Amino acid sequence: MAAPEWHDLGDLETLRQSPLQEIVIGKTRLAVSWRDGKLAVISGACNHVGGPLGQGILEGDYVVCPWHQWRFHRVTGKGEPGFEEDAVPAFATKIENGRVYVDLASATERTRKKHAPHPLSRPIERAPGPVRVVGISTTVMDRAYPRPSTSERLLEVSLEEARTAQGCETKLIRLDELKFRHCEGFYSKSARACTWPCSITQMDPTDQMDQIYEAFVHWADVILVATPIRWGCASSLYYKMVERCNTIQNQETIGGRVLLKNKVAAFIITGGQDNVQGVAGQMLTFFAEIGCQFPQHPFIAHSRGWSAEDMENNIRYVEESSELKDGARGLARRSIDMAKLFTSGQHPALELVPGGRKAHRLSFTEPKAP
Secondary structure (H helix, E strand, C coil), X not given: CCCCCEEEEEEHHHHXXXXXXXXXXXXXXXXXXXXXXXXXXXXXXXCCCCCEHHHCEEECCEEECCCCCCEEECCCCEECCCCCCCECCEEEEEEECCEEEEEHHHCCCXXXXXXXXCHHHCCCCCCCCCCEEEEEEXXXXXXXXXXXXXXXXXXXXXXXXXXXXXXXXXXXXXXHHCCCCCCCCHHHHCHHHCCCCCHHHHHCCCCCCHHHHHHHHHHCCEEEEEEXXXXXXXXXXXXXXXXXXXXXXXHHHHHCCCCCCCCEEEEEEEECCCCHHHHHHHHHHHHHHCCCECCCCCEEEEECCCCCCCHXXXXXXXXXXXXXXXXXXXXHHHHHHHHHHHHCCCCCEEEECCCHHHHCCEEEECCCCC
């Protein structure tokens, strides 16, 4: 048995003023708690991704990690009921002359329960088959009592072209049919707290953002995003989606890991208000940041201007416009043609160089010979 290594934690009267606090001795982080007249010390590093337990909160006898809410008993270090096999080290303490001491040599074993990997964390490998096109409709409506949507209508035209004329696999995802939480700013807690898959997705099996992640990262070769213009901006659902896609972009920021490779993105923008270029600029910037490539003329748009508040006429115009529908078909064809360059190996694959996104440079990997 190792000889004790007693270290002074501080004055008991001071320590008992806080239910939970972090104290660092050398390189060892500790979570020090006080409850029901008893002080206890466990490791300050969470088993999940090393979150600072001592900076969390105390719920009953459990220390709750501030990053992803993993829970450990404040005395034994064991996980909450059902997860006892997940345990962080617990330490012996003593009180002498009003001072609290902790024995670092008394640490119990850190054990980790085996957790099944999240399905989204699997290796990213494109399965053989035709070009796959996912359409994302970001318009907001009540599907029980639907109204016409010009952006969604043109998206349907694009997908029909991809499916029937180009022989692609297609999928339409309407964001207003999904129930998913807003981004809750895990990156603001710590860069490492924003994980892949998304922290929310890992913790909440009812959160349906996983359908977007599956489509973007694992399934689609082409991503078509359709949005109305709302007060000069893309729809609120669009922003809710892309904020949750920070998890994709943050993997580049943190470690130079590119999740979206050889993906083509293009956009459909319509509205009774103007600012098409502003909306397109934001969308192009964001999807470029997460690794997408763009065809020539990567968006189509329609607006009758700021004063065109007679929406029924906007809807009629789009529905009757062969020019706009031809534009939607052409957008699909250009995007698919570019995707075929990637899937056939005719276009060099793009890789982020070491150093992550901060490098702001791309290196080219030559395609393998057939």
